[in-house]
Amino acid sequence: MTEILRLEGLTKLYKGKEGLKRAVDNVSFTVNKGEIFGLLGPNGAGKTSTIKCICGLLKFEEGEIFIKDNSIKENRSKGLRHISAVLEGNRNIYWRMTVSENLNFFAGINGLSKRSIANRMAYLLEAFQLTEERNKIVNHLSRGMKQKVAIAISLITDKDIILLDEPTLGLDVGMSQEMRIILRKIAKEEGKTILLSTHDMKVVEETCDRLVIINKGKVVAYDTMENLKKLFNQLIYRIVLDKNLTPKARSELKHYINSDINEEEVELRLSLQSPNELFGILSLLQQEALGLLALDRLNMSFEEIFMNLIREAEGDEISI
Amino acid sequence: MKYLYSFLAMCMKEWIEWKRYWFNSIIGLIIYMIVFISIFTGAQYIGQNNFALGESMEGFLIGYALWFMAMGAMSDTANSIVDEARKGTLEQLYMTEIPFTWLLISKNIISTLIYIVIFFLIINVQMLFTGISLNIDAISIFITLFIGLFSLYGIGLVLAGIGLVFKKVQSLLGATQFILIGIMIIPSVEAPLVKLLPFTYTRHMIMSIMREGKGLLGFSSVDYFYLVGISTLYLALGLAAYRIAEAQSLKKGMLGQY
Structure with a gap:
């Protein structure tokens, strides 16, 4: 070109x-x-x-x-x-x-x-x-x-x-x-x-x-555009639970979750390095007797990618 | 050819704008005539024939028409640049291959022609109304005014530059009206410093043509030296001042703001 x-x-x-x-x-x-x-x-x-x-x-x-x-x-x-x-x-x-x-x-x-x-x-x-x-x-x-x-x-x-x-x-x-x-x-x-x-x-x-x-x-x-989208849209999962996270589950999942979790949280957005990490997460949820209502892989909109890049540049934590 | 086409484009725009705003232009002329008639009638009533804008009624008639034209010419440059900045089109004019200075000079040439036509129009109406006869040597008046008006465009450029940087110039433009009145009533151009004032020598030559019947050949080379020299000097000063303001504006990104 x-x-x-x-x-x-x-x-x-x-x-x-x-x-x-x-x-x-x-x-x-x-x-x-x-x-x-x-x-x-x-x-x-x-x-x-x-x-x-x-x-x-x-x-x-x-x-x-x-x-x-x-x-x-x-x-x-x-x-x-x-x-x-x-x-x-x-x-x-x-x-x-x-x-x-x-x-x-x-x-x-x-x-x-x-x-x-x-x-x-x-x-x-x-x-x-x-x-x-x-x-x-x-x-x-x-x-x-x-x-x-x-x-x-x-x-x-x-x-x-x-x-x-x-x-x-x-x-x-x-x-x-x-x-x-x-x-x-x-x-x-x-x-x-x-x-x-x-x-x-x-x-x-x-x-x-x-x-x-x-x-x-x-x-x-x-x-x-393609590469920028690829940066963020591969490994984001949405998990909906039937009840709130237990203290143990909250503690162990903390590093996967970028958005703030409050006590009422039943929907989580997880950022994973590899899809295989899902096995461990699901097993933990099962151990803690938390029922799984939904599990989706998310495609980030360009707006979310943009906001993340801006936050990243400003030194804030990236939210998913 | 590029410069010619850009000049023609500026002509076309001036004509279109005049057509669109003809009512405003006509009203301006009517107000001018009403003020003139009021002053003239008032002067006749109190029996004075030797006051204010000239040594005689002829002088007043010419001086007043020149003042009206000079005001328009001077404020035209400043107003048009400030108006383009306000509308946002000034930036577009700066982005053409043709230098902005050329576009500005084109506009001034067109404005000069329009103002001279207006001058002839109003001076004829005034003569008709007052019964005063003046020497209308069209060629001599046209050439003298055409050259002389550029000194006022120089002042207009200074005002436009101030407008670009400091934005509001209306009060300054208002003040210049009175300075121009001062220039129009100066009785003689004998004093060296008076000669150097913008448009003073032009006014002096126009008075000589219209009152004394002088033609272009009746003026000396010294007269032409002052006419051309002063116009060139003020235009150059105006362009230099505008350039300084323009540089400031380009540094601060203010060309499109008002």
Whole structure:
């Protein structure tokens, strides 16, 4: 795979009341051509700062960003030739202009003539189901429609990399799903590279090929979706008992159980190193005269994986 | 060609926005005319013909129209940048291959043309209303104003830069109205420091064209040196100040905030 974007030790400092704060702290990752790459993290993790550094909208103190091997620090405009972005939802559009006026304007300020983008504009309007809305003032469109217009604008200049900051923020379930389909379509049919920042697990789970998880400015995980899922979803079992754990059983099972156990606990979530450990556990439960009502193997949702990685990074115990 | 297309795109946007907000523009002009008529009628009533915005009624008429146009030109740059920052579109303009400075200059050129058209419009209506006759040498006035207005864009850029960093500039813009009134009533440009004030020399030359019937060929090279030099100086100062503010804004990530 061809590398198209590379971050090397990116560090962004902000001056605060308590001195310098590292909003982005030594972040490194690469994005390959044609992939959908996720930048995931809780609010305030440093996602938007990272995206803005890539766009050249935020000066960074340390590290380097290379877009198609062009250093953004040394030659910002050369790097920007390959990038377009939708920042903070859909704030990249003029709400008092129509859909086609917006598309024409953004193509124009990027040095493209009206004639040269005519076909591409027709294609994008069709692809985003905006043909009927082309002459409507953006302010009169729904939030989801505005978001589609914003993404269409980022594609009108036909650049290689599209940066999307929270593309599904504030969208309803249906529109969010439609947006995920659109993103996959852009990557597949247009061959575009998409870097999206979000805290919407569903978007990441359904669209991203690889991702980096950041928290408090630092990289917590950086891998393919598949590998990150494998990390956690293999050996988690749910056991439901007919009565509370005895003191002996509680004591012996303690190291398997990551969630807090209280006196009333009859449902347990166990994290095992090997499925064979189940034999010992079941035998213990039998000795203690505890009846087994249910035993399931759990598949962790990506949200749980994410939360665990964040907790792990913060030094907390992982909960299952 | 890229620069030409971006210029045309800026033209298109200005035209679209004017079309959408025509009511606001017309109301602005009507209010201007009402204020003008009130001052003019008041002046006639008290029998004074030599007050405030110029040495004579002709001077007042030109000075008042110039002041209106200058106010618009100066606040236009600051307001448009601050407005783009508030809407979030400023960041998009910064992400184009075409330098933002070019987009800004394009916008100023378009605004200049619009303001000159407005100037001609209001000066003609004023002449019609007052019965005062002035020399409307369109080419001389156009060229002088076109060059002279860039000194005010320089000031507008300083204000826009302040707006980018400190956000609220409305009170500052309000204060500049009074500074501009001061510039419009300066009777002579003989004092060296007065010559260096923004737009003062432009006003002086416009007065000469419209009141004394001077044409472009009637001005000396020194006059042109001051006209072009002062506009270039203030535009350069404005761009430099804006660059400093822009660097601060890019460091703090404030381009998209207001």
